[in-house]
Amino acid sequence: MCGIVGVVSNAPVNQLLYDALLLLQHRGQDAAGIVTLLERKFFMHKAKGMVRDVFRTRNMRALPGNVGLGQVRYPTAGNAYSEEEAQPFYVNAPFGLVLVHNGNLTNAHALRAELFSTDHRHTNTESDSEVLLNVLAHELERSTRGVPLHPNEVFEAVRAVHKRIRGSYAVISLIAGHGLLAFRDPYGIRPLCMGRSSDGTVMLASESVALEGSGFVFERNIEPGEAVFIDLQGQVHSMQCAEGATLNPCIFEFVYLARPDSTMDGISVYQARLNLGETLAKRVVSTVPPSDIDVIIPIPESSRPSATQLAHLLGIPYREGFVKNRYVGRTFIMPGQGVRKKSVRQKLNVIGSEFKGRNVLLVDDSIVRGTTSREIVQMARDAGARKVYMASAAPPVRYPNVYGIDMPTKGELVAHGRTVEEIRELIGCDALIYQDVEAMKQAVAKAARPTGTQRKLDGFDASCFDGVYVTGDIDTEAISRMNNNRPRIEETEEDTSRLALPNLSES
Secondary structure: OOEEEEEEOOOOOHHHHHHHHHHOHHHOOOEEEEEEEEOOEEEEEEEEOOHHHHOOHHHHHOOOOOEEEEEEEOOOOOOOOOHHHOOOEEEOOOOOEEEEEEEEEOOHHHHHHHHHHHHOOOOOOOOHHHHHHHHHHHHHHHHOOOOOOOHHHHHHHHHHHHHHOOEEEEEEEEEOOOEEEEEEOOOOOOOOEEEEOOOOOEEEEOOHHHHHOOOOEEEEEOOOOEEEEEEOOOOEEEEEOOOOOOOOOEHHHHHHHOOOOOEEOOEEHHHHHHHHHHHHHHHHHOOOOHHHOOEEEEOOOOOHHHHHHHHHHHOOOEOOOEEEOOOOOOHHHOOOOHHHOOHHHHHEEEOHHHOOOOEEEEEEOOOOOOHHHHHHHHHHHHOOOOEEEEEEOOOOOOOOEOOOOOEOOHHHOOOOOOOHHHHHHHHOOOEEEEOOHHHHHHHHHOOEOOOOOOOOOOOOEOHHHHOOOOOOOOOHHHHHHHHHOOOOOOOOOOOOOOOOOOOHHHO
C-alpha cells in the first residue's frame, strides 16, 4: 500500500505535489519522493522518512517544472531499508521515463527473469515497481519504433503491459517531453482518481481527499484497465486497454487503509464504516446481552465510525477511552521490528475513569496478527475494567494478502487455523465478536453513491477474509515465492506492531 499523485499544470507543481503527499501520508511512512519535469529534464528528490522530513526548502527549490509526480511508500516487497527502492524509479529509454506504483505484482519473479533473458533490460533492485517500469519502457519502445509518440502508441504499450503483468497496480508515469500517463489494473484492486482545478490543472491521486484537500474538484475514477494520457498542454486522452475488465476494489481499503473523508470507486469510506458498525451490532447482540455492556470504546482511529453506529443502535454510551499520541507513526506501516517495539503503549494511553468498574466493549476495525489487541485488552484490565469484550468491524483475517498489504503468510495471522474461541483466549478478552464476511461486503457496497458516470461494482477483493484471489493466479507456491520477496527486516527485536503476532508457543 502506497500513495501516489501526479499533476499537469501551467504553473510550478512542486508545492501541489508536496501538499497532496501530506494528505496521502497515511498510506506510507517509510519513504517519499517527487519528480518534476522541466522541458525534457527530470528533477528528482527522494529519501526515507515522512514527507515533512524528506522535503526541505532547498529540496523544493530544486524541483522546477509544471508537470510532476510523487509517492509515499509502504514497502510490501523488496528491501524496506534500501534508499534505492524509494520511488519514483527512472529509466532513460525510451524518451526518459519515471514511475510511481501502488500495489504488488504477483508475477514479478517471472517478469524479472523475462526482462533479462528476452527484453535485455536490467533491474538493479528487488522492487517489483522497477520491474513494472522496465516492462512499460520495453512495450513503449516497441509501440513507438520508427514513429512519433502519440496517445495511440501509449495505449498500445499499456495494452501489452496488461497482458504481461499480474497483480494489483495503480501507476502514474512521466514521459519526458510528452506528458503524464496513468493506468490501473484490470480488476481495479488499488484506487486511482482524477480531478481538476479552476485554472485547468489536472491531478491524479490514490484518494479523493488528496484532490479535495488541494483545492481540486473530483472529476472521476480511473476505470479498471483504463489508461489516461495527459499531454503537456493539459489535454486528457483516455482508452480502455484491458479485455474483460471488472471492478473489484480491495475491501481492506474501506475497512482500514483509506482516510474516512475519501470516496473511492463511488463508495464513501466513512459511510462504509458506519454501515459496518450497523451490521456488527447484530453480531454483538447474539453474543453478549447489551445489558451486560456499560460502555463502548473505539480503538483509535479507523474504528470510530463503526463504534459510534454500534453504540447508537444498541443504546449504550459511547466513550473515548484511549488517547492517541499523534506524534508516533501508525504501527501498521512502520518498517522493521526494532522501531515497532513497545509502540502500542507509546501510541495509546488510557483514560482510567472510563474503564474502572465497568464492562467495556472495545471496537477495532480489524484484528490481523493479534499482538496489539492482546496488549490493549490488558491495558483495559489494568485500568480497572471488570469485563473486557472485543468486537471487530471486519471478519477474521484468515488468508495471506498478496496485493499490497504486508500480511502474506498464514502463520502470521492469528485467525488462521483457529476458532473464534481459541483467538479469544489468545487475546485475553471475555468475549470476541467478529463481523460476517458477506455482511461486510454488503455493508461496504451499500455505501456506494452511484452517478451517471460511475462504473458498476462487480465485487470486492476480500482475499484476506475469504481466500478468493480475483486475479486467479494465486496458489500456495505463488504465496511462498512472494513471501520470500517480502521487505527484508534487519532488526531482531520483538515485533509488537498492529500486524504483529506474538510467540504463541509461549502464550
